[in-house]
Amino acid sequence: MEPILELESARLVLRQWRDSDLPEFARMCADPQVMRYFPAPLDRLESAALIGRIRGHFAEYGFGLWALERKDSGEFIGLTGLLNVGFEADFTPAVEIGWRLAREHWGLGFASEAAWTALRCGFDRLQLEQIVAFTTEANLASQKVMQAIGMHYDPAADFQHPRLAADDPLRHHVLYRITRAQWLDTLHG
Numbered sequence: 001m002e003p004i005l006e007l008e009s010a011r012l013v014l015r016q017w018r019d020s021d022l023p024e025f026a027r028m029c030a031d032p033q034v035m036r037y038f039p040a041p042l043d044r045l046e047s048a049a050l051i052g053r054i055r056g057h058f059a060e061y062g063f064g065l066w067a068l069e070r071k072d073s074g075e076f077i078g079l080t081g082l083l084n085v086g087f088e089a090d091f092t093p094a095v096e097i098g099w100r101l102a103r104e105h106w107g108l109g110f111a112s113e114a115a116w117t118a119l120r121c122g123f124d125r126l127q128l129e130q131i132v133a134f135t136t137e138a139n140l141a142s143q144k145v146m147q148a149i150g151m152h153y154d155p156a157a158d159f160q161h162p163r164l165a166a167d168d169p170l171r172h173h174v175l176y177r178i179t180r181a182q183w184l185d186t187l188h189g
Helices: 019-029 043-059 110-125 140-148 180-188
Strands: 012-015 066-068 074-083 095-101 130-136 171-181
Touching: 012 043, 012 074, 012 095, 012 110, 019 074, 019 095, 019 180, 043 074, 043 130, 043 180, 074 110, 110 140, 110 180, 130 140, 140 171
Parallel strands: 095 130
Antiparallel strands: 012 066, 066 074, 074 095, 130 171
């Protein structure tokens, strides 16, 4: 499949990664507030490695986590996109939607706008039947984005993240889902 290189929403461009994104991405991933629901902040080398893995996902599957750019300023503000879940759980195999934004861009609706754009790509262009999202139980801001884009909480599918230690307070995760039929209902409802 030919990679989906760029998507647009009203205020954002979801695009391929540029080498020039690394300084801002590394700054964002080193921010303890941005990373508080992840195991640890990332240093510059870890951030560069993550961009490499994202590029590899695009090369292999044709989609992934796009770099987010504001149309009004051209500023890099984070990432949003779709990726294959990289661990085994009761709900896998699955494609998840995810996002991470620099703190100064929180609260402006960018996460929901970009996530909605990625959902549309997943259902329209990739012809996915379902998309999932998950986060640690305490991450209410991400759960609000999941709800805002029409996803439904599936309490029976809550799980212990297999890549986190048994005593890690972030290990318990909640799962949200949306099917193509539910997404179409939100469009027409």
